[in-house]
Amino acid sequence: METAVADRKDTLDVEDLAELCRALGHPARVRILEFLKKMDKCICGTIVDSLPLAQSTVSQHLKQLKSAGLVKGEIEGPRTCYCLDRERLDQFKQYVANL
Template structure:
């Protein structure tokens, strides 16, 4: 995947305010269970799950199974890559 494709994929994933809120929350707390995110956002559990799926597909978050739940965390290397790609836009 080229840098432009990576940048576009990540930006597309962050193209919804709920996904930005999820990423912001996960950056603060380091790890979170989906149910906690549902309590945080005024959205149905299925909607939050769809947003998590989009963020995961873009590589911005990871999900780990812990018993009957999935615990999500930010892939900080991917976020750092995104920030670098955005910075490169200005230098181009």
């Protein structure tokens, strides 16, 4: 699976933390992350069917989550399957725990 930034670091710096916090700053994005937490991977349409959000809204939020490195997207034919980037989330949790 590809990440939004090819060369993710092993640790987070202040800029990384700010980017992640911005990505988490919208309730819809948090709901999408909560939904993806329950799934191994899924397409955008599955998220749309499960949340009260329009397809275009979900797509935009997935783009922002992917850009922040919180989700990964794997192209499978005409669709992109999304999943959490658990390594990135673990880095975020570790950073916050050490504040």
